[in-house]
Amino acid sequence: MTRFNTFLLSSAKACCLLTSLCLLTSAQVQAERTLPQVTWSRTDFAPYFIVQGPYENQGISDKVIQLLISQIPSYQHQAIVMTLPRMLNDAQQGKPICHASLLKTQAREAFIEYSDPVMINYANGIITSAAGLQKFGMSPETITDIDLASLRGKPLSIMVYQGRSYAPHIDQIIAEDRRTDNSIFRVKSGTSEHDRLIRQLFAKRLDGFMGRPEEAYFDSVSHHIRQKLYLIGLTGQPRTSVTRIGCTKGSWNDDLLKEINRLVKTKTMRQAINKAYINWLPEQLRGSYVMDQAIHFAPDTLVFNQQ
Structure with a gap:
């Protein structure tokens, strides 16, 4: 075989390989486009969402979002920094958006569907x-x-x-x-x-x-x-409250919320949320906080020590 023929053979193999890679990439892009999309709202609410500085992306709810994205490949996820009013407005307009740390209120329930409780928080x-x-x-x-x-x-x-x-x-x-x-x-x-x-x-x-x-x-x-x-x-309120993941109402989130509800009850997820929350608690409160109690969601069992 001549050197020229060898060159043609090598070029043909390279072209085939390049074509295969292009087809594979195209198929992956097409698959991503067909996945339902969800936007995760990251509001300026540290230490739940830390949107700047040396602790950026290390917030409590940042960790929740990161875990959910890694465990729910059936959706195409994007996390965007925005104000809470914008998030609520987008949800009212029916856009596929979720927030990983929402209190349930009567007004929000008109357009927000909530997950099972995700964590217990000390009161405001x-x-x-x-x-x-x-x-x-x-x-x-x-x-x-x-x-x-x-x-x-x-x-x-x-x-x-x-x-x-x-x-x-x-x-x-x-x-x-x-x-x-x-x-x-x-x-x-x-x-x-x-x-x-x-x-x-x-x-x-x-x-x-x-x-x-x-x-x-x-x-x-x-x-x-x-x-x-x-x-x-402040008097007149429970010592603790429960936060949930809130998503725009609609059939688009049926599978998403089912999967979220399954994941937040797993030991791996509970331990990760527990660790993320305790990391940002004042030291005098860390010993009395037991996240595993959140599985039973009895918020008044926790005692809030004022220091």
Whole structure:
């Protein structure tokens, strides 16, 4: 065989290989296009979703999404950073979108279908500084639960997140006070504004913001805060709450929610969620938190130690 014939033979093999690779790639692309799509909303809600900084993508709900994507290949997944109001608006419009950490509310149930409970969370309170405690008539040694409604009309400035549900009782107080001319609540909208909020708190331009103990811990760690943050508990609400995965209502999610409900009950998933949540809890709460109790979903069995 001549050198020229050998070259032609080698070229023919290369062409066949290239054609096979192109066909395989085309088939894979076509298969992906035929899979039902789901968008996972990642809102600016650390430490559940950490959308920037050294701990980016290491949030509690970030881990949940990553695990679900790896275990549910029958859907084409994409995770997008957006505001919670945008996520809820997309769901109202019928777009195939899910959120991995939603409280169930009556208003949302009109257009959101929920998974079985995914995790137990400690209750919301008012996160503040030592100077902020004084505005609430407290000191680090005298912190006690407070009735949120009793604060109405006082010269206070408390930040709340647009579209976020804290608890039905708390949501109602906020909504009623927001309709007054001298509301104590200010609304945070948009994403990537948390750094500014912390600066406002320590500059005494803000007296506190609504959040959970894990949010206060994340702020302390991620912002290297030397001053302590404190959590004032609120009366009239359970000590803990249950969060779920919420997806747009519709037949598109039938198989997805069935698979999610199966996975969140597996030992592997429970341990992963447990680890992710405990990593962001203040140290004094880690020993008392047992995620396995979440399988039975008895949220009032947990005791919230105020520190």
